[in-house]
Amino acid sequence: MPLFAFGVREDLRGSLAGKGTSSIAEVAGHWQTEECFIYSGTAGFSCFVVGGDSHQMLESFVETLAKQTRTRAASFKKTCFFEEGATAVELFLRILAGLDANLQVRGGPETFRGDFEAARQKGQTGPVLNKLYQRGLWLTEKIRIDLKVGRSTANPEAVVCDLAEKIFGNLREHRALIACGGLAGEPFDAKLTEKNIGQILYLGDNGGPSTPRANERNKTVAASQLSSILPTVDLVLLLDGAAQEKLASVRMAQVMSKRKNAPQLWVSLLENGEADTIPDLSKFYNVYFYQKRDLDKIVLSNLKDHEKTSGAIKRLLEKEVEDFFAWVNTGEQHRFGSIVGRSEAMQKVFDLIARISQTDISILIDGESGTGKELVAKAIHDHSARASNPFVVVNCGAIPETLLESELFGHVKGAFTGAANNKIGLIKAANHGTIFLDEIGETSQATQVKLLRFLQEGEVKPVGSNETERLDVRVLTATNRDLELMVDEGHFRQDLYYRLNVIQLTLPPLRSRKEDVAPLTTYFLNKYAALTHKTVLGVDESAQRLLENYDWPGNIRELENAIERAVALSSARFLNASDFPPKVCATNSLPRNDFSADDLSLKEIEKDYIAAMLKKHEWNYELVTQILGIGRTTLWRKMKEYNISS
């Protein structure tokens, strides 16, 4: 699979903005590519392309832009770059993660994500770039969380704050004076305000305001007041030459004696020429005087510290590139973990998993029965730092309510009749890992209270025990019921709902993403063909159409069952329509039953149908779940709900 990246280095960006982007987009429409993503932003103008004739594309790219900027194509080409393979992949990941060429975190260009998602929606990108994008999202979070980067001290305002805090401790009781003409004070003002400084004074020209930020906390002082103001401020920032003459008339010895020699920090950002006129303040006792060159030196050495992390980033990046090519070579193009899907809706789900898996946020996965909620939970676990620790699945609907509490939290010997020994709860079994609570809507109020306590305090108390224990477990939950409705009806605690539902991840039903049927079919086909040692190459065209037109009320589970059945029954190399269950085939025909007799609600039909099926197949649950395309638990719940029993 050939992957290229080409584009323009950032120095030319200014002349290309606007029209250049749109004309390239137009030209790109004619390129014979499998996938293409064009990004223009602060990090340059780059095209990422999968497949096609790269040289021809580069030529047309250069030609178009050269025309746009009115330069000769040959000289324009010199400013372009061309990368392929691993370097192209690395470039993509680097831009996405906001890393510069030296692997320093520079704050990601946020437009990259938006641009990419827009291109994906238009269908310009495909499995390869989508996968790369998801890996990149994951990597970005990994770098942020593992290496704790993000707080940069490599700028003058951060250094000034560090210095001030080293001298004065907390800045709340201290005042700063900023002397500057224009907007140069803005970043310092912002940083000092962030540090809760007591007050910021501005030295105004002739008493007039020199700053847009004069409010009741920060005020402007006139130059004539300088000698009375100076002894009361602890930090003086000289940002430009404007205040020089005013300062020349101030007698430092007097200022310091008025301050009783309390320490004072002076920072001057004047250029070398201007700075000559300033007296050397560092000879005064307890005055810390930093000039521009001193600050520059500190900024530079802070930058060097950052470089230490770039080694770690480099290793992560290299591993990611390697993993990406390993994935490309397996040919599993529409997969994320063990989830299959190429539809836009599923790509969004994959993006979200990539971004949130490494945090400890609670996630509520909802979706119809059979949409693969457990697979999503497993994928989140596998992509987190907890991957090597246990992943425990609890189906709250399958455990009787009375037992659920002791299953989750454990119990001590003698807690209730039959509790002959201490039992470790499932939450504890998942310590340092993840617990996945499926069908959370089926839990009793008492269990909900205990769960809430665990989520809030991180503590569990086994049944019958007086001692609580602190555990580190990430909680993922899933439901196929409308929890919000249950909250409104009072069946589900509202506080618990908000706790669980920090992020809601909704799995779309299969009928709303028909384009996923084909890759899913291939996936299950290969799986069951291998299991049954049959050579099944695919599904014939008419059968494929049937599968795509069917509604799949049981979603992916139903599809899987249908294909398992078809593979088992089939004797040909291609599955045909007759191998599939009759109701799949019957989709296109008219409804089988005549409903004209009475007006029934869907629930009533469902109830009657389940009862009829159970009776027909002599209460063989296994068979009935297969026919209905629903899980055993769902069947069991529905039987309870509709009061169906043998």
Added chain:
Amino acid sequence: MKVPDVSTLLQVVPWLVCFFYAFSFVNYFAYFKKKEQQIANRTRTWLISGVGVHTLYIVLLSIYTGHLPVGSTFLVLTTCAWFFVLVYLALELSLGEMTMGVFFLPVILVLQVISNLFINLERPLAPVLNEIFFEVHVALMICAYSAFTISFITSVMYILLSREMQSKELGIFFERLPSLEFFDKLSNQAVNIGLGLVSVGIVLGVYMGLNVWEGKWVLDPKLVAVVISWAIYAFHVLTRTTIGWQGRRAAIVSVVGFNWLLFSFLIVTTFFSKVHNFQ
């Protein structure tokens, strides 16, 4: 199993104390260099164990000698170290600041080693020392000296950090130590408290001296030495509050004061074998 008697334990336990403090110091040093939470937890375990063993030692000494271990110079030294480490631990826990340990532990360790080397438990106690006033007097002095030691160490740290900042070559002190203001405050408070305690201690001592020594006390070298230290610290408070000797100058005065304390202590105990040593 035969329980070892107190005198055998007294041979072993003091060195065990040193051992724990030495290990704490190594860990504090590692923490200062790397600043990792893992090391911090380990370090605190070592220090708290050390304090535990030291407390046991103080209890054993009290049992053995029959009163608080303040009867001789080197007994006072270990009690001083013990009290001092308690104060330090309280400081560390309340401020959540562990980088100072690397400066405090050596002082504690030196005090303990000197005490271990020269301690003599067999010497009979002068009868005058059985008075309650005497124990209060010594306790006050120990507290005062602990305060002065804290002031000394924080002053040293102040000077180191301040020098680094004046030179504009920011290094490990800038990176690891808390702010100048923090050291300044701590040092000044310690001097204020120490000065108060030592004043009361001297008055008490003079009062007892009047009763016991009947006039000979005026020329006692220990008294002279302590009055000079008092003067130095009083100077510290005075210059700081009136003529603005804040920050580095105050720190230097505190360092001078502490050096005088150490120097006079060594001189007096080695060269003047006078009544104040009760020998």
